[in-house]
Amino acid sequence: MMEQSVVVNGLTKRFGDFTAVNNISFSVSHGEIFGFLGPNGAGKSTTIRMLCGILTPTEGSGTVAGHDIVNEQNKIKNSIGYMSQKFSLYSELTVIENLEFFGSIYGLSGNHLKERMEYVLDMAEIGKRRRERVSSLPGGIKQRLALGSAIIHDPSILFLDEPTSGVDPLMRRNFWELIYDFSRRGKTIFVTTHYMDEAEHCGRMALIIAGKIIAYGSPQELKSELxxxxxxxxxxxxxxxxxxxxxxxxxxxxxxxxxxxxxxxxxxxxxxxxxxxxxxxxxxxxxxxxxxxxxxxxxxxxxxxxxxx
Ligand SMILES: Nc1ncnc2c1ncn2[C@@H]1O[C@H](COP(=O)(O)OP(=O)(O)OP(=O)(O)O)[C@@H](O)[C@H]1O
Ligand SMILES: [Mg+2]
The missing domain is CATH 3.30.70.100 (Alpha-Beta Plaits)
Incomplete structure (x- = not known):
């Protein structure tokens, strides 16, 4: 079993003259809930997209699930789950059609796909709405379906980009119960947020402002360093x-x-x-x-x- 799910060194992303992520280094241990806390425009999504093999870093190096973030982006995509900030669901498709679609992208088929779909429907408690179109679902249900779609292939690392923004406090609480549940099953969670109370739920966290990590550690450590x-x-x-x-x-x-x-x-x-x-x-x-x-x-x-x- 790998000790470190994510390791990055000097990770930097520039868009033209603008440096969105500026020389950041950190690691995420296997099975950890790691929080990435920062205000709007801090560089959270840019970082997560580099870790998920979607964006190539301008500088720096790192591995995710043991794969190189510069040279092995496709291997990374297959071994992780990624829930993007704008949930990428197909609103004209039903709940199960979405799950079938995302499952097939990851190469699942036949009984295995069926089993995984049932698992996800049950885990996310959305089984009763399986035949409904996504466009008619409330935000909290869409959010759970987006999470389900991200884990349909049973990845060992899950990247969640502001998964709870725009949902009510009760839904946020329920969603965190799901995150804890994954963590108990040994999955690694990397979650971005700008909610302080959510950062409190993380084992360790990095605080990112204007592209730089300015504090890094457990919530308790960060408080005691004040x-x-x-x-x-x-x-x-x-x-x-x-x-x-x-x-x-x-x-x-x-x-x-x-x-x-x-x-x-x-x-x-x-x-x-x-x-x-x-x-x-x-x-x-x-x-x-x-x-x-x-x-x-x-x-x-x-x-x-x-x-x-
Ligand atoms: N493709 C791009 N081209 C140019 N600038 C970009 C691009 N993507 C992001 N940026 C800029 O980089 C900065 C960081 O953006 P990013 O989306 O990573 O922030 P964020 O922390 O996720 O913010 P939010 O909380 O609003 O989602 C922002 O100033 C943004 O405008
Ligand atoms: Mg973002």
Missing amino acids: HHDVYTLKVDNFIRVFDTLSALPFIDEAAIFGSDIHLLCGKGFGMKRELSSALKSSGVQEFSLEKIPPTLEDVFVTHARRLGV
Whole structure:
């Protein structure tokens, strides 16, 4: 069994003068759920397309399932499953016609194809809708069918490009149950997302901004590397207070989290005392301030601001 499902070194993709992916290196272990977290335009899809043998890197090297990403793109395509950001389903075909089509692309036929189709219909819980056309299905069902189509040939590595964007929270939760299920069966999952809560589900992750990996490790490691203490502030009329807070010299970051504000300051700084006097002198008497463990969003905000994103 291979130890590493994905290994890349110095991977770079340029489109003309523009560098979409800039000298990134990382590895994904066999059986791992690896998250690739980044904002719009960060280079997530470009990376995933290089890993899936669809785009050729401008520079750099690597292997996926033991195959070279530059010279063995066809071998890669047969050994992985890829769910693209715009699910590539045929909307005029029914659910089973789509599965038949994708199965035949991967060379499945006869009883083997039937067995795999039944497995996928069952796994994705879409068996009851097997005769319906894709165009009439709700988004969450399409998403599960797209996942099913990507795994019809039982690949050992699954690449998912923002698989849950645009579906409701319950559907997202259900979809993650499926991902965990694959992981328990020993499959490797590489998933891109811009949802922080999804990144929390990953064993390890890379944070990519403007084509560069700027943090890499388990969610716990990334949080513990943060050079800040994090506080949560509850205050009435928090939008008005926000500008005052942002201007305070000892606050490195202020970010709105629901109805609270997260404040980041240097480790060990006497935030409570300093902030109390600053708020009182700007006329705010009532507030509560509590030190909290950092979230991945705090990590993300800190890196993004540092890079001026
Ligand atoms: N074929 C292309 N030609 C020119 N520029 C491209 C091409 N493909 C992607 N880009 C640019 O490269 C950058 C990275 O794009 P990419 O699609 O990889 O980002 P992403 O992280 O997947 O973003 P999103 O979250 O919006 O899907 C973007 O600025 C995009 O416009
Ligand atoms: Mg993308």
